[in-house]
Amino acid sequence: xxxxxxxxxxxxxxxxxxxxxxxxxxxxxxxxxxxxxxxxxxxxxxxxxxxxxxxxxxxxxxxxxxxxxxxxxxxxxxxxxxxxxxxxxxxxxxxxxxxxxxxxxxxxxxxxxxxxxxxxxxxxxxxxxxxxxxxxxxxxxxxxxxxxxxxxxxxxxxxxxxxxxxxxxxxxxxxxxxxxxxxxxxxxxxxxxxxxxxxxxxxxxxxxxxxxxxxxxxxxxxxxxxxxxxxxxxxxxxxxxxxxxxxxxxxxxxxxxxxxxxxxxxxx
Ligand code: ADP
Numbered sequence: 125x126x127x128x129x130x131x132x133x134x135x136x137x138x139x140x141x142x143x144x145x146x147x148x149x150x151x152x153x154x155x156x157x158x159x160x161x162x163x164x165x166x167x168x169x170x171x172x173x174x175x176x177x178x179x180x181x182x183x184x185x186x187x188x189x190x191x192x193x194x195x196x197x198x199x200x201x202x203x204x205x206x207x208x209x210x211x212x213x214x215x216x217x218x219x220x221x222x223x224x225x226x227x228x229x230x231x232x233x234x235x236x237x238x239x240x241x242x243x244x245x246x247x248x249x250x251x252x253x254x255x256x257x258x259x260x261x262x263x264x265x266x267x268x269x270x271x272x273x274x275x276x277x278x279x280x281x282x283x284x285x286x287x288x289x290x291x292x293x294x295x296x297x298x299x300x301x302x303x304x305x306x307x308x309x310x311x312x313x314x315x316x317x318x319x320x321x322x323x324x325x326x327x328x329x330x331x332x333x334x335x336x337x338x339x340x341x342x343x344x345x346x347x348x349x350x351x352x353x354x355x356x357x358x359x360x361x362x363x364x365x366x367x368x369x370x371x372x373x374x375x376x377x378x379x380x381x382x383x384x385x386x387x388x389x390x391x392x
Contacts, residue, residue, distance in 0.1 A: 131278045133247040137205075138279040141177070141254040145313065145392065146272060146284040148305075150297020152263040155318035156287045157182065158366050159356070160260040161191045163285070165373050166389035167256050168215040176256045177208060179245055180219030181272060183238045184231050188260055189221040193369025197222060205250035212371075218249045235267040242268055246275050256392075264297075265304045273308045283311035285353065285392070288341055289319050290334045295344050302348050314353035316388060317341035321357040323380050330380075333358060354388040357381050 138144065147163070149156035160178060168176040180188035189195045189209075197209040199222045208216035220231065220241060233241075251257065259276075262268055273281070284305050288298040298315060305312045320341070322331045334340075345352040356362075359381045365372040373382055 130243050130247055131275060134243075134275045135279045137247050137249075138251075138257070138276075141251060141257045141279075143256045143282040143392075144259070144276050144279065145256060145282050146259045146261055146269075146276070146310065147287060148261055148265075148269070148284050148301050149263050149287040150301050151294055152185070154263075154287055154289045154294055155356070156263065157187045157191055157260050158362070159285070159287045159316055159318060160258050161188060161366065162356075162372065162385050163389060163392065164192070164211075164215055164217075164256075164258055165371055166385050167258075167392065168212060169373060170389065172214060174255045175214045175253060176216070176258065177249075177251045177254045178215070178217045179249070179257060179259045180217065180221065181242055181245065181259050181268065182262045183220050183233065183241055183268065184262065186219045186221035186224075186231075188217055188219045190369055191366045192217055193371075195221070195369065199223070201248075202250070205248045206245075207250055216251065218245060220245075238268050239271040242271050243275065246272075246279075265301065269304070270308070273310055277309065281310060283313040285313050286315045286350075287318055288315060290317055290340045292340065295340050298341070299344065299348065302350055312350045313392060314351035315341055315345050316353050317355040319358035320355035323357045323359055325360055330357070351391070353391050354384050356384050356388075 147160045164178045180186045192211045194209050200207050208218040210216050288294045322333050361376050
């Protein structure tokens with residue numbers, strides 16, 4: 125077979141997207157979608173001229189519509205392609221969640237169909253001019269990741285942000301993610317350690333949830349020569365905001381998680 129004709133379409137579709145960043149995690153449940161949404165809000169708040177898009181490519185578990193508070197919105201296909209949903213003036217989102225009949229509908233697709241959807245998203249969404257396109261991927265390294273990397277590399281991919289929790293089991297998987305990135309030539313922009321500390325909402329004291337391994341990400345990053353972008357504390361208010369689709373950065377501006385996030389955003 126010759127080169128995939130979609131590559132040319134994707135290259136021209138994403139020509140006006142400056143930074144294309146994949147957000148990866150070895151396991152589900154470590155906060156990849158949460159971190160993606162926070163980075164989206166954080167980057168969009170840098171200044172009103174910065175345009176940010178989020179592509180929810182977690183086909184089987186799309187959670188961005190909920191986390192960003194735009195569940196049930198409609199996407200429209202105009203002459204120039206699919207229009208994403210605007211969360212704020214400069215933050216837009218495309219997700220398969222918008223195309224499902226009900227939020228409870230399950231997407232049970234085999235690999236080729238999921239890859240087809242990803243290809244369609246990359247070639248048919250009309251993002252306009254973007255400074256950042258953040259791509260929330262499924263957990264692990266699957267067929268979909270290979271497709272994403274193949275298409276995005278042709279369009280000039282910036283790199284990957286890896287999300288992990290401090291436990292050894294999660295860190296082991298991040299090591300694999302780093303190896304995956306190196307094998308496929310995807311630059312590792314850095315690792316975010318999520319839920320590293322617990323900040324009590326009442327007394328504000330900080331506790332290590334996983335005492336034996338807290339700081340494990342830092343150690344792993346130094347061994348594998350990958351940048352550690354920062355650590356986000358486990359914060360019940362953050363979970364509550366994300367669950368109900370509220371903008372955490374705006375609602376709880378004084379929180380340690382917001383300060384940590386702002387430091388991470390500056391490095392991206
Ligand atoms: P993933 O995308 O890796 O599967 P999610 O982003 O969906 O994980 O997060 C899983 C759950 O953990 C969600 O309920 C989310 O609100 C919560 N969560 C993620 N990060 C934090 C955090 N730093 N503090 C509190 N809750 C968090």
